[in-house]
Amino acid sequence: MSYVMVDVESDGPAPGLFSMVCFGAILVTPALDQTFYGQLAPISERWIPEALAISGFSREQHAGFRDPKT
Numbered sequence: 684m685s686y687v688m689v690d691v692e693s694d695g696p697a698p699g700l701f702s703m704v705c706f707g708a709i710l711v712t713p714a715l716d717q718t719f720y721g722q723l724a725p726i727s728e729r730w731i732p733e734a735l736a737i738s739g740f741s742r743e744q745h746a747g748f749r750d751p752k753t
Contacts (some may be wrong), residue, residue: 692738694730
């Protein structure tokens with residue numbers, strides 16, 4: 684059995700009302716060398732500055748990320 688650890692950062696507490704900022708995953712192996720990372724542009728005009736600050740990105744940076752539809 685394999686284990687995958689996933690982390691998600693968002694700009695608010697509710698999916699669909701707020702936006703995912705970035706996400707990452709890692710396959711848990713001794714080497715920890717199989718990873719994935721993605722960034723997504725906002726899907727909503729709603730955001731909570733304190734929530735977004737946890738990701739380390741500004742709203743302007745977040746707005747420049749790739750469209751989630753693609």
